[in-house]
Amino acid sequence: DAGVTQSPTHLIKTRGQQVTLRCSPISGHKSVSWYQQVLGQGPQFIFQYYEKEERGRGNFPDRFSARQFPNYSSELNVNALLLGDSALYLCASSLPRGETQYFGPGTRLLVL
Amino acid sequence: QKEVEQDPGPLSVPEGAIVSLNCTYSNSAFQYFMWYRQYSRKGPELLMYTYSSGNKEDGRFTAQVDKSSKYISLFIRDSQPSDSATYLCAMSAQESGGSEKLVFGKGTKLTVNP
Numbered sequence: 001d002a003g004v005t006q007s008p009t010h011l012i013k014t015r016g017q018q019v020t021l022r023c024s025p026i027s028g029h030k031s032v033s034w035y036q037q038v039l040g041q042g043p044q045f046i047f048q049y050y051e052k053e054e055r056g057r058g059n060f061p062d063r064f065s066a067r068q069f070p071n072y073s074s075e076l077n078v079n080a081l082l083l084g085d086s087a088l089y090l091c092a093s094s095l096p097r098g099e100t101q102y103f104g105p106g107t108r109l110l111v112l
Numbered sequence: 113q114k115e116v117e118q119d120p121g122p123l124s125v126p127e128g129a130i131v132s133l134n135c136t137y138s139n140s141a142f143q144y145f146m147w148y149r150q151y152s153r154k155g156p157e158l159l160m161y162t163y164s165s166g167n168k169e170d171g172r173f174t175a176q177v178d179k180s181s182k183y184i185s186l187f188i189r190d191s192q193p194s195d196s197a198t199y200l201c202a203m204s205a206q207e208s209g210g211s212e213k214l215v216f217g218k219g220t221k222l223t224v225n226p
Contacts, residue, residue: 045214058213105155
């Protein structure tokens, strides 16, 4: 069975640019969450979506936005990139009432 | 005080050793407790999931939760070089609006030497 998939795997951008990251959840999972993991730290919660509705938002600026599509896939957008946005961006999917979240391989973003 | 505290290590043990990994937390609303394993440059892989207090065993892995002390542990028996990875504890509480965000520790880097 396919797990959570994310694209692209790596990305290099310059300050001020915009980036879109994509995630496809495990088949049957309707909830998608996004996390940012800076080197040497644990993942930090950014967003959770369920049935195309935002269900939770972490302490991130408005430059970060996301959406979920009818097929439950999701996009994370980051505008006006800063050097500090360089990180591994992780997507996780779960069942509607599932506290267990399953992670994808992540997208590694480098901002120069 | 951070919500979840985890000693980042690094921790180095010989093959076959029993490994003990721990986290403490401050939010008494946490009900769900997880351990993830993360290999270098990969996404976290779910190892163990526990609801509320108690023990759970799966093969060489045992997870313990002590809610009265706000303390969780993961034990690895007969450790193998393939167990070398970063171990992340994570926990969540049912929030208003239904959000189930995970709060992670910093992770403990473990090396098992042959």
